[in-house]
Amino acid sequence: MTEPNVERKLVEIMRIISESDKPVGARLIADEMHNRGYAIGERAVRYHLRILDERGFTKKHGYIGRTITERGKKELSDALISDRLGFIITKIEELIYRADYDLDTGKGNVIVNISYIDKDDYENAADIIRYAMSHGASISPKVGILEEETDEYDIYVPEGKVAMATVCSITFDGLLLKNGIPTLPAYGGLMQMEDNKPEGFIDLISYSGTSIDPIKIFLRRKSTSILQAIDTGNGKMLANIREIPASAASKAEIMMEHAKKNDICGHICIGDPGMDVLYAPVERGKIGIPIMAGINSVAAVEEAGILIETHPVSTVMEYRKMELL
Amino acid sequence: MTEPNVERKLVEIMRIISESDKPVGARLIADEMHNRGYAIGERAVRYHLRILDERGFTKKHGYIGRTITERGKKELSDALISDRLGFIITKIEELIYRADYDLDTGKGNVIVNISYIDKDDYENAADIIRYAMSHGASISPKVGILEEETDEYDIYVPEGKVAMATVCSITFDGLLLKNGIPTLPAYGGLMQMEDNKPEGFIDLISYSGTSIDPIKIFLRRKSTSILQAIDTGNGKMLANIREIPASAASKAEIMMEHAKKNDICGHICIGDPGMDVLYAPVERGKIGIPIMAGINSVAAVEEAGILIETHPVSTVMEYRKMELL
Numbered sequence: 265m266t267e268p269n270v271e272r273k274l275v276e277i278m279r280i281i282s283e284s285d286k287p288v289g290a291r292l293i294a295d296e297m298h299n300r301g302y303a304i305g306e307r308a309v310r311y312h313l314r315i316l317d318e319r320g321f322t323k324k325h326g327y328i329g330r331t332i333t334e335r336g337k338k339e340l341s342d343a344l345i346s347d348r349l350g351f352i353i354t355k356i357e358e359l360i361y362r363a364d365y366d367l368d369t370g371k372g373n374v375i376v377n378i379s380y381i382d383k384d385d386y387e388n389a390a391d392i393i394r395y396a397m398s399h400g401a402s403i404s405p406k407v408g409i410l411e412e413e414t415d416e417y418d419i420y421v422p423e424g425k426v427a428m429a430t431v432c433s434i435t436f437d438g439l440l441l442k443n444g445i446p447t448l449p450a451y452g453g454l455m456q457m458e459d460n461k462p463e464g465f466i467d468l469i470s471y472s473g474t475s476i477d478p479i480k481i482f483l484r485r486k487s488t489s490i491l492q493a494i495d496t497g498n499g500k501m502l503a504n505i506r507e508i509p510a511s512a513a514s515k516a517e518i519m520m521e522h523a524k525k526n527d528i529c530g531h532i533c534i535g536d537p538g539m540d541v542l543y544a545p546v547e548r549g550k551i552g553i554p555i556m557a558g559i560n561s562v563a564a565v566e567e568a569g570i571l572i573e574t575h576p577v578s579t580v581m582e583y584r585k586m587e588l589l
Numbered sequence: 590m591t592e593p594n595v596e597r598k599l600v601e602i603m604r605i606i607s608e609s610d611k612p613v614g615a616r617l618i619a620d621e622m623h624n625r626g627y628a629i630g631e632r633a634v635r636y637h638l639r640i641l642d643e644r645g646f647t648k649k650h651g652y653i654g655r656t657i658t659e660r661g662k663k664e665l666s667d668a669l670i671s672d673r674l675g676f677i678i679t680k681i682e683e684l685i686y687r688a689d690y691d692l693d694t695g696k697g698n699v700i701v702n703i704s705y706i707d708k709d710d711y712e713n714a715a716d717i718i719r720y721a722m723s724h725g726a727s728i729s730p731k732v733g734i735l736e737e738e739t740d741e742y743d744i745y746v747p748e749g750k751v752a753m754a755t756v757c758s759i760t761f762d763g764l765l766l767k768n769g770i771p772t773l774p775a776y777g778g779l780m781q782m783e784d785n786k787p788e789g790f791i792d793l794i795s796y797s798g799t800s801i802d803p804i805k806i807f808l809r810r811k812s813t814s815i816l817q818a819i820d821t822g823n824g825k826m827l828a829n830i831r832e833i834p835a836s837a838a839s840k841a842e843i844m845m846e847h848a849k850k851n852d853i854c855g856h857i858c859i860g861d862p863g864m865d866v867l868y869a870p871v872e873r874g875k876i877g878i879p880i881m882a883g884i885n886s887v888a889a890v891e892e893a894g895i896l897i898e899t900h901p902v903s904t905v906m907e908y909r910k911m912e913l914l
Contacts, residue, residue: 341783349791349868451798458666466674470798473776475791481806543674 287329363438373580376429396561403558404431406586452478502557507550510537612654688763698905701754721886728883729756731911777803780828827882832875835862
């Protein structure tokens, strides 16, 4: 038994092969895996294919590709469903654990969203992101740019695309945890901005008990009006909120001020114990910390009519390697 | 202070008036309220406008319509946000309480979804719904048809549209409650159908802690392949799952068999205590009851390329007044 993520990829690769009526090669599989939201490069696909061959689930036909075996078909139908359903909070908890950025040394990983843009649209998209970032619609002004064919960070960039990593607000949960403060994001939501200030959440989706990222749901619904919020002061942006023990309030506040000096900002306020924050409910004995979503700057690109595909809370990246856009 | 629902509508009406640069009449407001998901007729809009006038929030300009006053603008900005954020489970609990259908007497209300269809598309849509229903993609073969200008059930049907009420799976929660079994829907989800049988949930969104109905999220994502599931046996349909005390299992089973005789069916199985059902997690001491969504039949219409706008878990309707399509 390999690690769960590998198993999930194995199943999805089998599914892709089984859906084709002719043999499929690694390149095509890598493209299709990317379409389905899996970050995996061609080289990694080959590695997975060898495992499948060994298990007798796929068969290699020289250089033209693989087909699925009868045994593979059976395995697929058994494994497929149980393997696809995973709650998003499990993935987020893992990334929070892996985010080890140290505010003092400047070393370590932050959590990033990954957006894919057509190469031809890249300059226009970058202009909009810069514009949005300079108006506070992000967590950090730094981004990671990944060109096609890279296999770095286990992020696969398809031909003709550029991938951009932006710092995700869940990075704050990593920082809180690293400072000994237990935390988990509670809700992702749509924030009404008025006079350039967050006025309150108008929609909320809980992070626990959903297999689809709340922020992804809002992105897909095209619920935001970020450019309008920047231009007129009034509009809808994405934000989320986490709960921490009330007794950790001052430690959290000091930590977040410290983060600001490291270019990691975006937190809105710290709530009072057990009290709603910007209309989001908070449990007794806890305080709520709402933070604007790092993804707002890239969501603005989509509002401008440029095709951009974004995976929130995607992976971790060394903050030192990220650069000003 | 009037009841919360009225307050919510008052705020939304003020918002519509404030967004226009000229006076707005009741008809236009009713249309726009409908677009925003509020079930309210023109007559009811006039009633609300009189309240707003009395409070000094709007001003009437003869027959051409209303404008918002300065006092209204202030009220709007204060009230707007807190008023819009409501968790969907609160609305569902209220409808479960109002669903008083009695399996013995055949009297009382069931919970319905409301779909709006263009009059010109109605016959084609009805054909598809009948086809889907005859293949089990619904809770009940009965529907309620509402023509434009009706004010029945507080459902507003805009000009040129027909509204269709289909029985919602949450009706089962009403039946369970009426039989003394505590219940609440836990998750809405996407169900993988294989060989015409539910194989397992592949996505789940919790009903608690979201302001957007999970089923509405899946509808908007166009995640279903209901027609394909009917035609080939394999596809994706909508379903949900509720938890009841494990000790109520046999009582629930008898009740659901009874419901089947009343043309109300769609439940898939009854789980074992504390065990996952079709990959959906179930709390210790509880059992999970997954039920196919009543909305599948109307979601199939959208798959066929016909414009249909559906509000899941919308209101209650007397089951006796509903008819075979």
